[in-house]
Amino acid sequence: MTAQRPQPRPGVLDIEAYVPGKSTAPGVAKVYKLSANETPLGASPKAVEAYRNVAAHLHDYPEGSSRAMREAIGRAYGLDPARIICGAGSDDLLNLLARAYLADGDEAIYTKHGFSVYPIVTLGCGAKPVAAAEKNFTADTDEILKLVTPKTRMVFIANPNNPTGTYMPFDEVKRLHRELPKHVLLVIDAAYAEYVRRNDYESGIELVATNENVVMTRTFSKIYGLAALRLGWMYGPEHIVAAINRIRGPFNVTSPAVAAGIAALEDTAHTEKARAHNETWLAWLTEEVGKLGITVTPSAANFVLIHFPDTPGKTAKDADAFLTSRGILLRALGSYHLPNALRMTVGSEEANRIAVKALAEFMGKK
Numbered sequence: 001m002t003a004q005r006p007q008p009r010p011g012v013l014d015i016e017a018y019v020p021g022k023s024t025a026p027g028v029a030k031v032y033k034l035s036a037n038e039t040p041l042g043a044s045p046k047a048v049e050a051y052r053n054v055a056a057h058l059h060d061y062p063e064g065s066s067r068a069m070r071e072a073i074g075r076a077y078g079l080d081p082a083r084i085i086c087g088a089g090s091d092d093l094l095n096l097l098a099r100a101y102l103a104d105g106d107e108a109i110y111t112k113h114g115f116s117v118y119p120i121v122t123l124g125c126g127a128k129p130v131a132a133a134e135k136n137f138t139a140d141t142d143e144i145l146k147l148v149t150p151k152t153r154m155v156f157i158a159n160p161n162n163p164t165g166t167y168m169p170f171d172e173v174k175r176l177h178r179e180l181p182k183h184v185l186l187v188i189d190a191a192y193a194e195y196v197r198r199n200d201y202e203s204g205i206e207l208v209a210t211n212e213n214v215v216m217t218r219t220f221s222k223i224y225g226l227a228a229l230r231l232g233w234m235y236g237p238e239h240i241v242a243a244i245n246r247i248r249g250p251f252n253v254t255s256p257a258v259a260a261g262i263a264a265l266e267d268t269a270h271t272e273k274a275r276a277h278n279e280t281w282l283a284w285l286t287e288e289v290g291k292l293g294i295t296v297t298p299s300a301a302n303f304v305l306i307h308f309p310d311t312p313g314k315t316a317k318d319a320d321a322f323l324t325s326r327g328i329l330l331r332a333l334g335s336y337h338l339p340n341a342l343r344m345t346v347g348s349e350e351a352n353r354i355a356v357k358a359l360a361e362f363m364g365k366k
């Protein structure tokens, strides 16, 4: 029978729409938003100035290939700009990759607590998201490989992962890649790469440089503080860049985003300050929250995953309500199969201290 109104393609209505972190606390004068992994340092003042300078040109279309941005990224990382593609946030690129490489009935593997955009973009293309088990809240090569079938077309890993903060050492990423069939596309989402200080970590550049079936996505939303502008980039083999260029919006990145993005990338002192701030306060938060008798998963990114007990009155849900009533906004993780945990972004010194004090009170430690 013909439907009486337009129907979305199969898969679309199976999507659980993305749940963003809270940004308001009704009735509270001062809000500390630690729910979206934004930088407490804000964007580089040079990026803000570059953004303002574009105001006189708002009537002009952007340069469609984001050439100046790609060249700046190329200079900063020693990469060929022809193998870079920019997007309206890395979300845009993840979507485009799924659209280009997944069809009805295909499978894409992600991990159980992996970034929730992966199942969303997979279902949106009529394909099936397949979740691999994790070990200690960390993506596991063998668990992913176990799920590879003749229908597998893509594997998504966030490295480090949001919301767990854990990462796969580069040797493991290389092993995963080595064992995957050559026609399977490995997507390494390195949204938090700039924060990682580990000797055994690599964002994926080397793998992309030397293989035909790996891409790496990056973002300006995190350490560069440009989340509002929506700017991300992907480094990939030429044939994948050529495919994505065919389907992306012709002006998918705005001129204010490019102007601010170039200035942010070139202000290495500001980025270094953000990295140093994170290093200090990530360690502090991990230790101080740990002292309260709640477990913190060790993180390589700019946030921590905090696990609460099952005890009535002390659950993650209770903690979320208590903290919100004081204007401290953390990220609830029911949509990530982590109902007993909250994710907290490393904030300003003031926000971090206030949050830990409130958590201590909540746990009855002060």
Ligand SMILES: Cc1ncc(COP(=O)(O)O)c(C=O)c1O
Residues within 6 Å of the ligand: 037, 088, 089, 090, 091, 092, 115, 158, 160, 161, 162, 189, 191, 218, 219, 220, 221, 227, 230, 231, 232
């Ligand atoms: C792992 C991961 N990938 C991608 C993104 C999307 O970032 P963007 O703002 O570039 O779309 C996020 C944002 O939270 C993220 O955590």
